[in-house]
Amino acid sequence: MPVHHRHRNPPIGPEHDPQAALSIHDVTVAYHRRPVLWDLDLDIPRGVLAAVVGPNGAGKSTMIKACLDLVPRVSGSIRLLGGEIGGVQGRIGYVPQRETVDWDFPVSALDVVCMGLYRKIGWFRPVRRRHRSLAMEALDRVGMADFAGRQISRLSGGQQQRVFLARALVQDAELYFMDEPFASVDAATEEAILDVLRSLRDAGRTVVVVHHDLQTTRDYFDWLVLLNTRLVAAGGIEETWTPENLRATYGGRLTLLEAAGWAMGTAGSGQRRS
Amino acid sequence: MLVPDWQWGYDGWIIVITSLVALTCAIPGSFLLVRRQSMLGDAVSHAVLPGIAIAFLVSGTRDGGWMLVGAIVAGLATAMLTQVLRGVGGVDRGAALGVVFTTLFALGLVLIVQVADSVDLDPSCVLYGQVELAPLDVVVLGGMEVPRAIPWLLGVFAFTFVGVQVIWKELLVASFDPATAAAQGARPILMQQVLMVLVAAGCVVAFEAVGSILVVSLLVAPAAAARLVTDRLRPMMLVAMSIGVLAAVGGHLSALTVPGWLALETQDVSTSGATAVFATGLVALAVLASPQQGLLFGAFRRLSLRLRIAEEDLLGVLYRREVESRGLGQPAGVHLSELGGGGPGLTFRGIMRFASIRLRWAGFATQAQLIPHPDQIRLTEAGRSRATALIRRHRLWELYLAGAAAIPLDHLHATAMDLEHLANPDLLESLEAESARTARDPQGREIPGQ
Numbered sequence: 029m030p031v032h033h034r035h036r037n038p039p040i041g042p043e044h045d046p047q048a049a050l051s052i053h054d055v056t057v058a059y060h061r062r063p064v065l066w067d068l069d070l071d072i073p074r075g076v077l078a079a080v081v082g083p084n085g086a087g088k089s090t091m092i093k094a095c096l097d098l099v100p101r102v103s104g105s106i107r108l109l110g111g112e113i114g115g116v117q118g119r120i121g122y123v124p125q126r127e128t129v130d131w132d133f134p135v136s137a138l139d140v141v142c143m144g145l146y147r148k149i150g151w152f153r154p155v156r157r158r159h160r161s162l163a164m165e166a167l168d169r170v171g172m173a174d175f176a177g178r179q180i181s182r183l184s185g186g187q188q189q190r191v192f193l194a195r196a197l198v199q200d201a202e203l204y205f206m207d208e209p210f211a212s213v214d215a216a217t218e219e220a221i222l223d224v225l226r227s228l229r230d231a232g233r234t235v236v237v238v239h240h241d242l243q244t245t246r247d248y249f250d251w252l253v254l255l256n257t258r259l260v261a262a263g264g265i266e267e268t269w270t271p272e273n274l275r276a277t278y279g280g281r282l283t284l285l286e287a288a289g290w291a292m293g294t295a296g297s298g299q300r301r302s
Numbered sequence: 303m304l305v306p307d308w309q310w311g312y313d314g315w316i317i318v319i320t321s322l323v324a325l326t327c328a329i330p331g332s333f334l335l336v337r338r339q340s341m342l343g344d345a346v347s348h349a350v351l352p353g354i355a356i357a358f359l360v361s362g363t364r365d366g367g368w369m370l371v372g373a374i375v376a377g378l379a380t381a382m383l384t385q386v387l388r389g390v391g392g393v394d395r396g397a398a399l400g401v402v403f404t405t406l407f408a409l410g411l412v413l414i415v416q417v418a419d420s421v422d423l424d425p426s427c428v429l430y431g432q433v434e435l436a437p438l439d440v441v442v443l444g445g446m447e448v449p450r451a452i453p454w455l456l457g458v459f460a461f462t463f464v465g466v467q468v469i470w471k472e473l474l475v476a477s478f479d480p481a482t483a484a485a486q487g488a489r490p491i492l493m494q495q496v497l498m499v500l501v502a503a504g505c506v507v508a509f510e511a512v513g514s515i516l517v518v519s520l521l522v523a524p525a526a527a528a529r530l531v532t533d534r535l536r537p538m539m540l541v542a543m544s545i546g547v548l549a550a551v552g553g554h555l556s557a558l559t560v561p562g563w564l565a566l567e568t569q570d571v572s573t574s575g576a577t578a579v580f581a582t583g584l585v586a587l588a589v590l591a592s593p594q595q596g597l598l599f600g601a602f603r604r605l606s607l608r609l610r611i612a613e614e615d616l617l618g619v620l621y622r623r624e625v626e627s628r629g630l631g632q633p634a635g636v637h638l639s640e641l642g643g644g645g646p647g648l649t650f651r652g653i654m655r656f657a658s659i660r661l662r663w664a665g666f667a668t669q670a671q672l673i674p675h676p677d678q679i680r681l682t683e684a685g686r687s688r689a690t691a692l693i694r695r696h697r698l699w700e701l702y703l704a705g706a707a708a709i710p711l712d713h714l715h716a717t718a719m720d721l722e723h724l725a726n727p728d729l730l731e732s733l734e735a736e737s738a739r740t741a742r743d744p745q746g747r748e749i750p751g752q
Contacts, residue, residue: 060392093481096484096485097484097485098481098484098485114487117485117486117487120485122481122482122485122486124479124481124482128479128481129478129479130336130338130478133336133477133478133535134336134529134532134533134534134535134538135474135478135534135535136534139474139534140478143471143474143475143478143479143482146471146472146475146486146488147486147487147488149471151469151472152468152469153471154470154471155471179533179534195482
């Protein structure tokens with residue numbers, strides 16, 4: 029991917045909190061002149077499980093891609109773990125949306141997980157037995173060890189999502205970006221993913237998750253970024269999870285079902301899942 | 303002799319040349335296929351033409367080095383121009399590719415016709431190749447006369463093979479998941495360009511020898527056939543290379559023999575054309591015989607499943623007959639003619655007859671020497687225990703269906719008849735657990751077995 033405007037960034041300016049896991053300053057991203065993200069300013073502290081929530085087309089995935097330098101930004105600067113993306117790539121994990129890859133690709137689940145180690149292995153070096161055993165451990169953590177040798181098209185959607193998660197785990201990153209990991213997965217997978225996310229957070233890692241299910245947001249996450257092209261609110265879940273903020277995020281687009289989901293998630297918080 | 307006019311020093315070289323082209327093309331061809339970019343190979347193989355022509359105009363020679371550089375530049379230009387049309391103009395990927403490569407190809411033809419008067423580089427040679435002439439154009443290498451194409455082909459093949467091994471991981475991740483590759487710093491766009499260079503290099507050395515049509519065929523067909531019989535990229539590439547060589551050998555042999563068999567007037571059949579056709583034939587064979595998606599295996603699997611079901615149904619009939627006749631002192635055998643009613647006529651009876659033969663052959667049933675019907679069959683001890691397990695499965699399913707699924711009693715039997723043939727161990731274990739310690743089925747019959 030091309031490097032955009034890197035030379036214009038000062039080493040680290042006063043606008044960035046060096047302690048933050050993710051610090052976004054004044055970022056605007058546009059596709060064909062239409063702004064997708066506008067003047068985004070936010071910090072996410074280390075060691076939190078952060079949800080990025082907003083309606084369709086709010087720029088949630090774009091925000092993650094901008095952080096990873098996968099889309100060019102018009103303006104602004106981003107610091108990950110106190111540095112620029114180019115210098116910290118090895119400490120960042122990424123789980124893209126499941127639909128972005130071709131699952132007919134002729135590789136096994138284990139092969140995919142090993143891809144998480146490629147950077148650590150280095151250019152021109154082969155994958156060795158010890159790398160495969162690391163990948164097996166990661167598959168085991170997501171309950172997929174039995175499927176290691178299976179070609180990936182013969183896994184269910186939830187299993188595929190878990191393979192992606194294992195690939196991120198094996199990177200042993202400090203900061204993770206995950207794009208809709210809970211999208212259309214079965215209940216067992218949702219539980220398995222949530223367990224892994226919580227254990228990552230408990231180990232002091234930071235996880236930024238694009239999330240679509242308002243009903244579970246409050247239970248799953250402890251940090252919230254509400255996005256609708258512009259930033260609506262960002263902060264601890266208790267402070268930001270308010271009807272005013274949600275209304276401002278979704279505007280008139282919060283459907284009755286989403287509103288009901290939000291109400292249920294708020295009412296049942298703490299009891300539905302321990 | 304089986305093959306007329308075979309000469310090792312001539313036909314042997316033709317096969318070696320075509321095989322080397324096939325080996326070289328199968329490597330990038332496999333990557334293009336799994337990236338769903340096979341047509342990009344087609345495009346590049348045409349678009350390198352102006353590169354070759356310009357290299358020729360600039361250098362004034364047919365020296366391979368110049369042509370290689372020209373072709374690689376043209377190949378990269380194809381990928382980049384396509385990208386620009388897509389990115390700036392918002393043109394659809396396929397359309398952009400179509401516009402770019404036909405334009406470049408046309409440009410190449412114009413250039414070649416311009417220079418064709420002064421040199422021996424002509425358009426038809428580029429399209430169809432002249433593999434028949436390649437062995438005659440020799441250089442001396444280590445005291446031995448070898449066709450001029452051989453050292454170039456060997457060099458490019460070695461470069462492609464070793465190069466792909468060295469950057470295997472990066473090519474793999476860039477092909478499977480470019481976004482994650484980019485996030486990890488694995489340079490997917492660079493990898494795409496590397497692939498284009500490999501395709502272009504393969505094309506240009508293959509051009510003179512075998513022509514662009516065969517190059518396209520050897521880029522796409524062996525990889526497509528290999529994908530049908532393997533589901534891992536590395537074995538797929540090796541299989542594609544083997545299939546390519548097979549096509550080269552088969553293609554030249556059929557070019558030599560087929561016109562004779564068909565008693566055609568002309569003996570002038572192009573090896574390139576025959577090889578391309580042969581490669582296509584191998585794809586068709588893979589479609590038929592692929593273990594996973596193949597039509598033959600599919601039909602075989604369905605037939606053997608049908609046979610197993612017939613066998614198990616027959617075992618069930620024999621078992622039930624044995625239980626019925628226990629109190630009556632009647633012979634506990636079944637005559638095949640009693641089974642006629644259940645299915646569509648002849649096929650059903652044929653399959654049942656075959657099933658009864660297989661049961662006897664495998665020792666599950668035996669000829670019953672009973673009066674009045676001498677050719678009745680009955681269960682052996684082994685057959686009885688297999689049948690018991692089957693009936694147990696049937697009645698457990700009935701129990702489960704009546705309980706958990708609340709299916710009415712008179713519908714139970716038919717559904718259980720289907721389900722009893724499922725032999726998935728996990729499923730059976732769950733079924734056993736579901737109905738633990740129940741000894742009777744919903745109709746009050748005993749559930750046999752443990």
